[in-house]
Amino acid sequence: MSPEVRRAAEILRAGGLVAFPTETVYGLGADASNADAVARLYAAKGRPVDHPVIVHFADPATAFIWAREVPDAARALAAKFWPGPLTLVLRRSPKARDFVTGGQDSVGLRVPSHPVAQELLRAFGDGVAAPSANLFGNVSATTARHVLDEMKVELVLDGGASAVGIESTIVDLSSGEAVLLRPGGISRAQLEEILPLTSKQADSPRHSGGLERHYAPRTPALLVPPHELDAEIARRGAAVAVLAFSRPDERVDYWIRMPREPRAYAQKLYAALRELDAAGCATILVESPPETTEWTAVRDRLSRAAASPVP
Numbered sequence: 001m002s003p004e005v006r007r008a009a010e011i012l013r014a015g016g017l018v019a020f021p022t023e024t025v026y027g028l029g030a031d032a033s034n035a036d037a038v039a040r041l042y043a044a045k046g047r048p049v050d051h052p053v054i055v056h057f058a059d060p061a062t063a064f065i066w067a068r069e070v071p072d073a074a075r076a077l078a079a080k081f082w083p084g085p086l087t088l089v090l091r092r093s094p095k096a097r098d099f100v101t102g103g104q105d106s107v108g109l110r111v112p113s114h115p116v117a118q119e120l121l122r123a124f125g126d127g128v129a130a131p132s133a134n135l136f137g138n139v140s141a142t143t144a145r146h147v148l149d150e151m152k153v154e155l156v157l158d159g160g161a162s163a164v165g166i167e168s169t170i171v172d173l174s175s176g177e178a179v180l181l182r183p184g185g186i187s188r189a190q191l192e193e194i195l196p197l198t199s200k201q202a203d204s205p206r207h208s209g210g211l212e213r214h215y216a217p218r219t220p221a222l223l224v225p226p227h228e229l230d231a232e233i234a235r236r237g238a239a240v241a242v243l244a245f246s247r248p249d250e251r252v253d254y255w256i257r258m259p260r261e262p263r264a265y266a267q268k269l270y271a272a273l274r275e276l277d278a279a280g281c282a283t284i285l286v287e288s289p290p291e292t293t294e295w296t297a298v299r300d301r302l303s304r305a306a307a308s309p310v311p
C-alpha cells in the first residue's frame with residue numbers, strides 16, 4: 001500500500017476528511033459510521049444535513065452488510081456493474097444510521113472501480129461516506145486540482161482525471177421495483193439488459209441530484225439548440241464563452257470544442273464548465289446535444305447547469 005493511502009485511511013479512522021479519486025468524479029470521504037466525521041463532511045460541503053449520502057465499499061459483500069434485504073435484482077446488478085459507476089439504494093441495515101441516510105429507511109451503496117479508491121476502501125475496511133468533492137450545488141470535481149481549488153481538506157489523493165467524468169447511475173431497489181433515480185455512468189439500456197426499470201416516481205426519496213439547479217457553474221449558462229447558436233452569439237457579442245461541437249467562431253474568445261461521442265463528452269464536461277466559468281464572461285452558451293438516449297446523462301447534467309434561452 002502506498003504511504004499516501006495509508007495516511008488517508010488513518011485520517012478517516014481519526015474522523016477526518018479525505019478527498020479521493022473515483023472513476024466517476026472525486027469524492028470527499030468520511031467514516032460512514034462516525035456521526036462527527038459525517039457532520040464535518042456536510043459542513044465542508046455546505047450541504048443540508050437531511051440529504052442522504054452514498055456509502056462506498058471495496059467489495060459487494062461488505063456493501064451488502066449495510067442493507068437489511070438484498071433483492072435478487074441488486075445481486076444481479078452488482079454482479080454485472082460492480083466495481084463501477086452504479087449506486088444501489090436498498091433498505092438499510094442498522095449499520096446505516098440516520099446521519100448517512102438523511103433519516104430515510106434506505107441507504108445508497110456503491111463499489112467504485114478506480115484503483116486508488118479500491119486501495120483506500122480496502123485499507124479502511126468499512127463504509128466511507130462520500131459525496132462529490134465540491135461545494136454544494138457546484139460542478140463536481142474530476143481532478144485533484146479541482147478539489148484543491150474549491151475546498152479545504154487535509155489530504156487529496158491524486159488519481160488523475162476521472163475516466164467517466166459524471167456521477168454514478170442511481171437505481172432505487174428499496175420499494176420492490178427498480179427505479180432509475182439519476183442517469184449516469186451506466187446507461188438505461190445497459191441496466192435494462194439485466195432488468196426492467198420503472199420511471200421515477202413523484203414521491204421518490206429526497207436526493208440532492210434531483211434539485212433543479214445543481215452541478216452549476218457560477219456564470220449563467222444557457223442551453224442553445226445547434227441551429228440557434230450562431231444567432232445567439234451574434235446577439236450577445238464578445239461577452240460569451242461557448243461549449244459546442246462545431247469549430248471555434250472568431251467572434252468568441254473562449255470556446256471549447258466537445259467530442260460528438262457521449263462518453264468522451266461526459267469525461268470532459270465538468271473540467272470544460274470550470275474552465276469556461278473561470279474565463280470571466282457574462283454568459284456561457286452550451287450547444288445542446290442530440291435528444292437521443294445515449295445522451296440522456298449528459299443532457300441531465302447540462303439541463304441542471306443551464307437554463308434555456310429566453311425567446
Ligand code: TXA
Nearest residue numbers: 024027052053106107108131132167168205207208209
Ligand atoms: O459518482 C458518484 O455517485 C459520486 C462519487 C464520489 O461516488 N458521488 C456522488 O455523491 O455523486 P453525491 O452525494 O454528490 O450524490 C449522491 C446522490 C444524491 O443525490 C443523494 O441524495 C443520493 O445520491 N442518495 C444517496 N442515498 C440515497 C437514498 N437512500 N435514497 C435516495 N437517494 C440517495
Ligand code: MG
Nearest residue numbers: 131132133140
Ligand atoms: Mg454532488
